[in-house]
Amino acid sequence: MADNKVNMLADFAPVSTQVWKDKIIADLKGADFDKKLVWRTPEGFSVQPFYRREDLKGLKTTVSAPGQFPYVRGTRTNNEWAIRQNICACKNARKANAKALEVLNKGITSLGFCLDKEKLTYHFIKTLLNGIYAPAIAINFSICACAAPKLANILVRYYGRMGYDTKGLIGSINVDPIKNMLLKGKALTREQVSQKIAETVKAAKSLPGYRVVGVNSVILNNSGAYAAQELAYALAWGAEYMTMMTEAGIPNYRAANAIRFNMGIGGNYFMEIAKFRAGRLLWAKIVEAYKDPIFTTALRNAAKMNVSAETSRFNMTVFDAYVNLLRSQTETMSAALAGVDEITVTPFDVTYEEPTDFSERIARNQQLLLKEEAHFDKVVDPAAGSYYLENLTASIAAEAWKQFLDIQERGGMYQLVAEGKVQEHMASNLKARLADVAKRKEVLLGSNQFPNFTEKAGKKIRKPLSGSPLKGEGKCGCNCSLPPVGEKEEVMTLPIARAAEEFEALRLETEAAKKQPVAFMLTIGNLAMRIARAQFSCNFLACAGYKVIDNNGFATIAEGIKAARKAKADIIVLCSSDDEYADLAPKAWKKLQGKKELFIVAGAPACMEDLQKLGIQNFIHVRCNVLETLKSFNQQLLKK
Numbered sequence: 001m002a003d004n005k006v007n008m009l010a011d012f013a014p015v016s017t018q019v020w021k022d023k024i025i026a027d028l029k030g031a032d033f034d035k036k037l038v039w040r041t042p043e044g045f046s047v048q049p050f051y052r053r054e055d056l057k058g059l060k061t062t063v064s065a066p067g068q069f070p071y072v073r074g075t076r077t078n079n080e081w082a083i084r085q086n087i088c089a090c091k092n093a094r095k096a097n098a099k100a101l102e103v104l105n106k107g108i109t110s111l112g113f114c115l116d117k118e119k120l121t122y123h124f125i126k127t128l129l130n131g132i133y134a135p136a137i138a139i140n141f142s143i144c145a146c147a148a149p150k151l152a153n154i155l156v157r158y159y160g161r162m163g164y165d166t167k168g169l170i171g172s173i174n175v176d177p178i179k180n181m182l183l184k185g186k187a188l189t190r191e192q193v194s195q196k197i198a199e200t201v202k203a204a205k206s207l208p209g210y211r212v213v214g215v216n217s218v219i220l221n222n223s224g225a226y227a228a229q230e231l232a233y234a235l236a237w238g239a240e241y242m243t244m245m246t247e248a249g250i251p252n253y254r255a256a257n258a259i260r261f262n263m264g265i266g267g268n269y270f271m272e273i274a275k276f277r278a279g280r281l282l283w284a285k286i287v288e289a290y291k292d293p294i295f296t297t298a299l300r301n302a303a304k305m306n307v308s309a310e311t312s313r314f315n316m317t318v319f320d321a322y323v324n325l326l327r328s329q330t331e332t333m334s335a336a337l338a339g340v341d342e343i344t345v346t347p348f349d350v351t352y353e354e355p356t357d358f359s360e361r362i363a364r365n366q367q368l369l370l371k372e373e374a375h376f377d378k379v380v381d382p383a384a385g386s387y388y389l390e391n392l393t394a395s396i397a398a399e400a401w402k403q404f405l406d407i408q409e410r411g412g413m414y415q416l417v418a419e420g421k422v423q424e425h426m427a428s429n430l431k432a433r434l435a436d437v438a439k440r441k442e443v444l445l446g447s448n449q450f451p452n453f454t455e456k457a458g459k460k461i462r463k464p465l466s467g468s469p470l471k472g473e474g475k476c477g478c479n480c481s482l483p484p485v486g487e488k489e490e491v492m493t494l495p496i497a498r499a500a501e502e503f504e505a506l507r508l509e510t511e512a513a514k515k516q517p518v519a520f521m522l523t524i525g526n527l528a529m530r531i532a533r534a535q536f537s538c539n540f541l542a543c544a545g546y547k548v549i550d551n552n553g554f555a556t557i558a559e560g561i562k563a564a565r566k567a568k569a570d571i572i573v574l575c576s577s578d579d580e581y582a583d584l585a586p587k588a589w590k591k592l593q594g595k596k597e598l599f600i601v602a603g604a605p606a607c608m609e610d611l612q613k614l615g616i617q618n619f620i621h622v623r624c625n626v627l628e629t630l631k632s633f634n635q636q637l638l639k640k
Contacts, residue, residue, distance in 0.1 A: 017052055024049070043228035043271070045395045051387035061281065061393045066339075066380040070284035072277050072393065073381040074339035075304035080377050081335075082138050082342040083367045084308065085360065086112035090119070093127040101131055106361070107368045110138040110342050117147035125154050134164055138342065139171040140308075145196040148175045152203035152212065159207075166206050172260050172308070174214035175200045178237060181417050182219060187490035190244075190414050197241060198248035201258050211260035211306055213241050221264020222313045223494055224430040227275040228396050232403035233422065234261055234279070236413040239286050239404075243412075252290040256302035263307055263340075265331040267315050270392055272331065273383055276338035278397035280305045282404070308342040309335040316351050317500040318465060319457050319507060320446025324348035329366050336367075336376045337383060343367060351498065353462040420492035427495045437499045438627035447500040448626055453542045457504075458511050465504065502627055503543060509634060510545035517546045517637045520569035522560035523553045524584060525576035533575040533602040540620050544630040546571065557587045564597070570637055571598045573620075578605035585611050598636055 025033050037049040048055075056062055066074040085108045089096035100111050113128060120143065132139070143151055151173060159166050177193040180186055197213055204212045217225075217234035225233070238259050245255035261279070266272050287303035311328040325348050335343050345363040347355035355363075370376040383389040407413060416422045436442040443449045510516065519541045523530040530553060538548040549567055554560035564572045574581070574588050585601055592599050593615065601611065604621040620629060 017054065020050065042226045043396060044399050047392070051391055053387065055387050055391055059390055059394050061277065061390050062385070069300055069303065070281050071304055072281040073384055075280065077380065079339055079380045081340055082110035083108055083364065084110035084112055084342050084344040085364060086114065086344060089113040089128055090116040093124050097128050097130055103364070104132070104137065107364050110140065112140040112142065112344070115141055115143040115151070117144040120147050120151060122154050122157065125158055129158065134159060134169050140174065141172070142174045145175045145177050145180065148173050148200040148212065149203040152200055152207065156206045167208055169207060170209040172210060172214065173200060173204065173212040174260070174262065175212055176214040176216050178414060178417055179214065179216040179219060181491055182423065182494040185491050185493040187418070193414060194244035194248060197244055198250060201245060201250055201254070208257065211258060213258045214260055214262055215241065216262045218262050218264040218310050219494060220426060221266060223426045223496055224314055224433040224499070225426065227266055227268065227271045228399040228403065229429065230264060231275050231279050231396065231400040232407065233413065234263060235282055235286060235400065235404045236407040238283065240413040242287070242290060246290060252292055253296065253298040253302040256287045256299065259306070261305060261307045263309050264312050265309050265335045266312050267327055267331060269330050269334050270389060271396070272334035273338045274389060274392040274396045276307060276335065276340055277383065277393045278400060279307070281397055282401055307340040308344070309340040310344040311346045313346055313350065313498060315444060315499055316346065317444060317447045318352045318461065318504050319455055320452045321348055321351070323446045325362065332366055332370065336370055339381055352460060352465065418491060423492040423494050430495050430497060433499065434497070434502065438502070439625050442499065444500050447503045448543055450539060451542045453548060456511055458508060465501065506627070506630055506634060507543070507545040509638065513638045517570040518568060519546045519548045519571035519573060520564040520567055521548070521550045521573050521575050522564060522588065523551045523575045524557065524560060525580040527553070529577035530575045537573045537575060537602045537620060540626065541571065543626060544634060557584060557591065561588065561591055569597060571600060573600045573602050575602045578603060581605040581611070582607040585616060586614055589614055589616050598633065
C-alpha cells in the first residue's frame with residue numbers, strides 16, 4: 001500500500017520575515033509600512049503588524065512554568081479565581097448579612113464588606129458574619145485605616161470563638177492611606193502612613209492569609225490611566241509599602257504577603273492580559289530586592305503578586321448602557337485569561353443608579369459563564385507562547401519598569417502623591433484621553449460613535465452623574481472617598497471622570513430642550529458618496545441627541561430644501577461628493593442664506609476655503625473634534 005503521508009514542512013520552503021515584509025510592502029502600493037501598519041500605543045511603545053517565532057528569542061517571559069518564580073505565567077498551577085461581590089454594610093449589619101447569604105447561594109466565592117468605623121463593634125461583626133462559613137470563602141473588608149487594627153483584633157477574636165483555624169482563613173482588610181490621600185486630599189506624613197500600615201499588619205498576625213495592605217491602583221484606572229501607567233504606579237505603591245513595613249521591623253516575607261493589588265481592567269483586551277502577566281514578573285523582581293541577606297524560600301513564595309481585579313468604570317456609559325455588558329465581559333475575560341486571583345464585575349447600570357438585583361445578577365453570571373460554559377478556569381495561562389502576547393507582555397514590562405524607576409528616582413510613590421505630582425500627571429493624561437474621545441480617536445460605542453438614535457436617558461438617571469460612584473454621595477465607608485462638603489483639601493486630589501461624561505451632558509442638554517433639533521440629510525449627486533456621507537452625518541449628529549432624517553436622494557437643491565422645510569428641519573446637511581460641492585453648496589447656501597436653518601456640508605472638500613469665503617462655516621468630517629462641533633451646534637440651536 002502506497003505511503004500517502006504529506007510532510008508540509010518538507011514540501012514547502014520556509015519563508016523569511018523579510019520576504020513576508022516585502023510582500024506586505026508591495027501590497028501597500030507605495031504607502032509607508034511603519035506609518036500604515038505599525039501601531040504606536042498610548043503606553044509608549046510600538047506594536048508590529050505581525051510576529052514570528054524568532055520574536056520570542058531572548059524574552060524572559062517564556063522561561064518559567066505556572067506557579068514558578070518569577071510567576072509571569074501565574075502564581076498557581078490552576079486558573080481558579082474567586083468571584084467577588086461587594087456589599088455595603090455601613091448602615092445595617094443584619095441586612096448586609098442577609099444579602100451576603102443570598103449571593104453565596106448564587107455563585108459568589110468572595111465577599112467584600114464596606115464598614116463604617118463609627119459602628120465597628122464585636123457585636124456588629126458577629127451579626128454581619130452570622131451563618132457565613134469563613135473557611136469556605138474569602139471575606140474582604142474596607143474601612144478607615146484608623147479603625148483597621150481594631151477590626152483585625154475583632155476578627156481574630158470572632159474567628160477564634162467560632163472554632164476556625166485562623167491560619168487557613170483568606171481575605172483582606174485593604175488599608176491604603178495613599179489611596180485616601182489621592183481621593184480625600186488629606187495630608188499625611190510618611191510616618192503616619194507607615195504607622196497605620198504597621199499597626200494593622202501586626203494586629204492581623206494571627207490571620208496570615210489576610211492581605212491587610214491594599215494597593216488600589218483601580219482608582220488610577222478609573223481616572224483614565226493606560227495599562228503601563230497603572231502598572232508602574234501600582235508597583236511603586238507596593239514598593240513604598242514594602243519599604244515602610246520592613247523599616248518598621250516586619251519581616252520581608254510577611255510584608256510581601258500582606259499586600260494585595262486591587263487593580264482595574266481596561267478595555268484594551270490583549271493589553272490588559274499582558275499587563276497582569278508583566279505585573280507578576282516585575283513585582284517578583286521588586287520583592288527579590290528586599291532579601292536580607294539571602295533570598296529565602298519564604299520570601300520567594302511571598303513574591304507572588306496577589307491581584308483582585310475590577311472592571312473599569314472609566315469607559316462605562318449612561319446612554320446605550322447595555323453595551324457596558326460587552327465592555328465588562330471582555331475586560332473580565334482579559335483578567336481571567338491573565339490568571340488574576342479575584343474578579344469583581346461592575347454592574348452595567350452603576351453610572352446612573354444604585355445597582356439593581358437584575359444588574360448584580362448579570363454581573364455574577366458574567367463570570368459564571370466564563371467558568372461553567374467557556375471553561376476559562378481549566379487552562380492556565382493560555383497566552384503562553386503566543387508570539388504577539390509574549391512580546392506585548394515584554395513591552396509593557398519594559399515600559400512600566402522604566403516608569404517605575406523614574407518614580408523611584410523622584411522620591412517614590414508617597415513623595416510624589418504628597419507633592420501632587422501623581423495627581424498632576426493623571427490630570428494631564430485624563431485631559432489627553434478625553435480629547436481623544438472628543439475626536440473619536442478613542443471610540444465609545446453608543447456615546448461618541450453609533451449612538452442609539454431614539455434613546456432618552458433622563459428619566460432613568462436616579463443619582464448624580466459622575467466619573468465615580470464615590471463622587472457626591474454619602475460619607476459611609478463605600479462612598480467616603482471624597483471629603484465631606486466644606487472640608488478643605490490639603491493635597492491635590494485625583495481627577496475622576498468617565499470618558500463619556502461630556503457627550504452625555506451634551507445629549508442630556510438636548511433632551512431637556514423645549515424642542516428636539518431635527519437634522520435633514522439633503523442627499524444629491526453621486527450615489528455612493530451621498531449614501532456614505534448621509535450615514536456618517538446621521539451618526540455624527542445623533543451623538544448630540546438630534547432627530548435625524550435620511551433620504552434616498554433629490555434631483556435638485558430646490559427640491560431637497562422644500563422637503564427639509566416640510567419636515568420642519570432645524571439643520572440641513574448637504575451630502576454629496578467633493579467634486580460636486582463646488583457647484584451644489586453655493587446653490588444651497590444662496591437659497592438658505594438669512595434663513596433659520598443651520599447649514600452643514602458633509603466632508604472636507606478641496607473647495608472648502610472658497611465655500612468659507614461665501615459664508616459657509618459648518619463642515620463635518622472624520623478630522624472634526626466631534627464634541628466641540630456638537631457643542632457649537634447646541635449653542636446655536638437650543639437658544640432659539
